Amino acid sequence: MMKKRVTIHDIARIAGVSSATVSRVLSKSSYPVSSELRQKIEQLAEEHDYIPNMVGKQLKTHTNTTIGVIVPTISNPFYSSVVLGIEEMARRNNYHVFLCNSLQNPKQEDEYLEKLFENQVKGVILSSISFNRKLMTRLIKLGLKVIAIDQPLDLPDVLQIKFDYRKGGYMAAKYLADQGHRRIAYVTAPLDRPSRQSIYEGYLDALQEAGIALEEQLVKVSEPTGGDETRGEFENGKLLTRQLLELSELPTAIFACNDMTAFGVISELTEHGVKIPEHISVVGFDNIDFSQMIAPPLTTINQPSYEMGKLAYNMLMELMNGGQAEMDIVLQPKLVQRSTVTAVK
Amino acid sequence: MMKKRVTIHDIARIAGVSSATVSRVLSKSSYPVSSELRQKIEQLAEEHDYIPNMVGKQLKTHTNTTIGVIVPTISNPFYSSVVLGIEEMARRNNYHVFLCNSLQNPKQEDEYLEKLFENQVKGVILSSISFNRKLMTRLIKLGLKVIAIDQPLDLPDVLQIKFDYRKGGYMAAKYLADQGHRRIAYVTAPLDRPSRQSIYEGYLDALQEAGIALEEQLVKVSEPTGGDETRGEFENGKLLTRQLLELSELPTAIFACNDMTAFGVISELTEHGVKIPEHISVVGFDNIDFSQMIAPPLTTINQPSYEMGKLAYNMLMELMNGGQAEMDIVLQPKLVQRSTVTAVK
């Protein structure tokens, strides 16, 4: 078993030609080869189940059709959607993806980065949580192309696909204010990531604009955990909502930093018999697929994950093909009105 | 920019030793090298930012630390959880994953399989939807190791991680029957996959055991679509529930072939003002993370996705290390009682 694989040399020997000729036809080179030989070689390759060895080719040509994708965790639907977008574009271009879950661990991220590079990967798309830019800088100097999504990564030659989190936070809170809400709570995971910080600032912007004084007790920030986030966000939503529910005067609306947290908010609210949106309105952030699958469907801010993935891929390819590194993109948030918000009387 | 990468030869030249020696120390070979040389080389490597080229190593040694993972779509939380499990084990072992979404397309699956093989990948974990076993058989003969998850793949030398779908279907329906339900509807995606067929059979088993005559009008099977499933399943759940709602006599319980479909069921039911579980009980299948995040939390059948991923990885490694191909595993379903089922009066 596990018989030796047939190479172009084997085919060459059998066909009685040189391996160069075989290479030329089997690699679909444009180099001229007589059609008799071409046919003969193709047939022989077929007969002998020839399958090219890309490793050999890679070593010779320094080409590589893998791109690295580093995200916190694929089990977060937002990222799985981004990754799907990337993979879909990659497939169409005969590229493929080397998937890395950094699990919020900067060390993990760096290890993957290095491994990617060792494997001659030329391009990476990542949502970076590392603060140490040393390795990254070094790799970029060695030719690695990088697209940062979701989290900013201010390094020369890195292209970014940003998202206007602040505006998103603003839109959500403003929408609530426009509906007559004045006691708008904000429930969030730790503000340790720039994206989260920005959403919070947007919330603040909207309050100020609406002339609503910030009530400290209405903003609940969870403790940093480290570990499995996906489940954690939901639990955070529940936990923080429980705290909110203990207030002498309840908020009339709760804005959550992401949909998963909003699910936690809704779950806890429901368990306590408070009706959504009759008693309390809720708005999320992200617009993951599930947000429209719950009852009532969640009003939220759309962050175009799938498109983000496709865009990131395209930008990476442009970079890798020698394009200029000078066009960051800022994706715009959009309010998705569904059924978890009502106007206050 | 993009300066040439430093190789062991560069280091050798600078150190005034042979590249063989450099290789021996930098590849952490057990081969004896004097500690002075060793130190010198290590330092030089450090100084010059040496990063090994795995492609060269691979070509020489025929080793490869990539495993292929082919799933229908990563955007389905069940699969993203499986993949996370695989990736986590792989990372610990210094392996990594080449992610493939077959998107329910057999051709896609085959293309990926071939690409994987071209890239010298030695092991694959897949949820196969292809019926053509020709390519797969050929690759296995050439030494590819394969673990089938989720969908059966009856080929010699393929190890399977099965799940007792039939029993799962049985448990769900039996639970409903035990709660006094007699009009139990079954709502499912097309029965074109063995797994789905089995769940349905389990449902039938339970009805029969409970002495309930099958009512054709209570089993609703959606039309095959092709395309984005994740969203589709939810819509299917809604659609089929709408049909159920038109019946002159409503079911008292609805069993859905997976959680996502169950969400659709619940959504539609809620929109029509029917209360869960007061009016109609619902049970899902899979126990994806979200099933506990909705209100009320979904009663469902647990399919251990994450563990399945880890298990699959371990089995693959055993196969790749020359272990025997003779231990299929059948994972057992478990009923997860939450709040969408009530006893019938």
Next chain:
DNA sequence: CTGAAAGCGCTAACAC
């Protein structure tokens, strides 16, 4: 202990 040399599978000058 160290080095010389061969070669993994493939491509690309360069010659014929």
Next chain:
DNA sequence: GTGTTAGCGCTTTCAG
């Protein structure tokens, strides 16, 4: 049109 040859970066006999 076709063949010869020289590597890509690495490991690994085999000598010394």
